[in-house]
Amino acid sequence: MATEDIEITGAEETAEAEPLSAAATLTYPLAPGYNVNVRSGPGTHYPVVRTLPAGSSIPIRCQCPGESVTGPYGTSKIWDNIANGQFVSDAYVKTGSDGYVAPRCS
Template identity: 80%
Template sequence: MLVVGAASEAAAATRTYPIAPGYSVNVRSGPGIHYSVVRTLVPGSSVPIYCQAPGETVTGPYGTSNVWDNIANGQFVADAYVNTGSDGYIAPRCA
């Protein structure tokens, strides 16, 4: 399991990023679609990004990427569904 530090949580909590309009996005327990779904984000949701991890490649409305965004302890969403304004990493890599 990847753990997020309190300092990085506090820094990232000041900014959120919107999920692609019209999409319900599965939140998974790890960086890939083979991890269990822990909840589903409704259309119009925004999420903080505490750190990012490489994982399974996913194609979504914002392209194809193997970057997964950690939005809470043990909760990841595919970056291809999050409008970060970048095709790469915008946050530190998860430890």
């Protein structure tokens, strides 16, 4: 299995247990067959803070431009912020778009 850049949301979570804003957050699947690295910033030169297993889905809080990465969904300079200080290359996330699907990170 390949390892590349992505927080995992558990299927066991329920909307009733979360605040309304968290329940409304969309999640997106990682590319099948890839373990994805979550990095501390929007580029491969940032340290890996954890690795998500194949089959994971992630929330995208916001997106920002960063290092260009080629993955199963093409080449992208977009990085997805999935939690505080945690970024995944959008090239490994099935968002259904080649562009931004979330607000830009400030």
